[in-house]
Amino acid sequence: MSTEEKSLHFIEQIIEDSLASGFPQDKLRFRFPPEPNGYLHIGHAKSICLNFGLGLKYNAPVNLRFDDTNPAKEEQEYVDSIKEDIQWLGFNWTEERYSSDYFQQLYDWAIAMIKNGKAYIDSQSSEDMATQKGTPTQSGVDGPFRNRTVEENLTLFEGMKNGDFPEGSHVLRAKIDMASTNMLMRDPLMYRVLHRHHHRTGNDWNIYPMYDYAHGESDYIEQISHSICTLEFVMHRELYNWFLDQIYDANKVRPNQYEFARLNLNYTVMSKRKLLQLVQDKVVNGWDDPRMPTISGLRRRGYTAKSIRNFCETIGVAKRENIIDVSLLDFCLREDLNKTAPRVMAVLDPVKLVITNYPSDKIEWLDAENNQEDESAGFRKVPFSRELYIEREDFLEIAPAKFFRLSIGNEVRLKNGYIIKGESVTKDFNSNITEIQVTYDADSRSGSGSEASQRKVAGTLHWVSIKQAIKAEVRLYDRLFIDEEPDSHKEKNFLEFMNKSSLEIVKGFVEPSLADVKPNDKFQFQRLGYFNVDKDSTLSKLVFNKTVGLKDAWEEKGKKEENSINNALKEINKYFKVATRDERIAIRKAIGETLSGIANYSLLQNSFKKNINNNKTSLLFAHFILKYSNLKSSDFDKEELSKLYLMSLRSESTFVRSRALLNLLNLEYDSDFVNSFKNEILKLKTTPTKSTTERELEFIDQVLNKQ
Secondary structure, eight states: OOHHHHTOOHHHHHHHHHHHTTOOGGGOOEEEOOOSSSOOBHHHHHHHHHHHHHHHHHTOOEEEEEOOOOTTTOOHHHHHHHHHHHHHHTOOOSOEEEGGGGHHHHHHHHHHHHHTTSEEEEOSOHHHHHHHTOBTTBOOOOOTTTTOOHHHHHHHHHHHHHTOSOTTSOEEEEOOOTTOSSGGGSSOEEEEEOOOOBTTTBTSOSEEEOHHHHHHHHHHHTTOSEEEEEGGGGGGHHHHHHHHHTTOOTTSOOOEEEEEOOOEETTSOOOHHHHHHHHHTTSSSSTTOTTSSBHHHHHHHTOOHHHHHHHHHHHOOOSSOOEEOHHHHHHHHHHHHHHHOOEEOEESSEEEEEETTSOTTOOEEEEEESOTTOGGGOEEEEEEOSEEEEEGGGEESSOOTTOOSEEBTOEEEETTSOEEEEEEEEEOTTSOEEEEEEEEOTTOOTTSOOTGGGOOOSOEEOOEETTTOEEEEEEEEOOSBSSSSTTOSTTOOGGGGBOTTSEEEEEEEEOGGGTTOOTTOEEEETTTEEEEEOTTOOSSSEEEEEEEOSSOHHHHHHHHHHHHHHHHHHHHHHHTTOSSHHHHHHHHHHHHHHHHTOOOHHHHHHHHHHTOSSOHHHHHHHHHHHHHSSOOGGGSOHHHHHHHHHHHHTOSOHHHHHHHHHHHHHSOOOHHHHHTTHHHHHHHHHSOOTTOOHHHHHHHHHHHHHO
């Protein structure tokens, strides 16, 4: 096998095998088949890149087909946005098709299936049909209408089409096998009555085909050779093939379905229903809110099409589901923007800096490199004057040893400018610094080649000249959720994990070279991150969106929290070794402060589960998580809680037993839960061990009295 063959992903290998088996290359045809019931998100980008990428690789046509079979949820707005997103990603379709183009053909095939005894009208309620269908472990049973005559079925189906019946009164079902182990094969629905206006066919139809029926037959009409979908459709493949069996002509290409793992990203939700909820509940400002994982939201935030394509190529095409770290997407973005985004200076939290020995009426225009990664980017001129803005965090009046920014008595360089030294400050009545006074070394201008210009200083600061600075609104976006898997926790609403700091709007200042920017222009604000000009921006009011920081702050935060958990667990060991109660209280307090400062729900949950074992250190730590973290008692699985308390009450350590008793006493549990440990607690009272203390006995009595 060649190196090239080894690098093929499994879908490409399937296609190569088809060609090797004699399938004509000119018969290869692919499609991207979105439902126009929402905006595309980053998960769809993977499917777009896969399908259109195959078209480019094999020089084969790729259709854009809208599976528009549910007028209750579909809108022209979604159609338009989908087309815009695909083109923005850099792809063009061969033909624009719609399942609604085939409504008459699908109806005619359904008539033929009724005549062939392969479909019938069912008039049961949806509840009765669900009962009659059985369960995964119990076969279904034939419904009361399964053996209607062909004539009766045709008459009813015609009436459904003509609008003679209300919604929910009748459905057309395929007549397959009510005992099938695949529940999708137990007489699935083909048509339902919907008196809804369709965005393309208007009010021409009162019945609409179900997705499972229309999808495969549409592939057949378009002569799609390889129908590629995500893994949740594996069980649908049998039905896909059954519907094709009813119409297949051996002289035509028969589509085959293949499944790949969809894209799952942490710190986000990918469900269209949940994304729609965010929009409808005004949690976000529309589908293109820069915090949304929609392609339009990513575009507005400042992500590039190339970075998304590179991301999809990097994660590859696999058969197994996994969760991709959103940091990888950000890495692909930084890699692209680092090469293409011009460097500029902006100050987002300004404090005034006055160079006392610089002439008050002087303005210098300094050379500033546009992008050190691109030699052809050249230089621009930035104004330098006596009064500047710098970032407030870049100055401390009295600084620690490793503070590499400006402080009184210390020197730093102003980017592209001079070396300055902190001299004094002016404060307001609340002791807030309103002005910093510095002096500059006139011989130290950057790039001058002078001895002074080559002097080593603590750091380099960005700045803007106050007189020429342009005001700007800067929207600092962050991840929408604070948890890695916000929609994966039982009995928890994903909205509970919203990041309250996902958007902060500040008023900053940018250098004058940005006066004529246009929406979607991208820049690196030096030392701050990458920013995109928002569509709300005008010549009189500049608006920038923070796209991504220069470094992955979440990765650093995640590592910090993981280290905090690990260090806190190590501290537990000391708890058992110290001699006095005061020492134990100090350790407990420090651990409590650490745990209360951790916001990552999944990290706390996983740490809690991991420490439910017969080890006194682990058990005590799990109880400290219960006691001090921001999680509620209802956030924990009751079986795991029961296991923890049983192990703890039977522990050899009085510290573990006492903490378990205190948690039972103080945390909000229902009385039945507490009562379930009554016998264990009574044993502790009636048969104390050598390690049992008077305090523990007091806790035992308090818990028993509470019961």
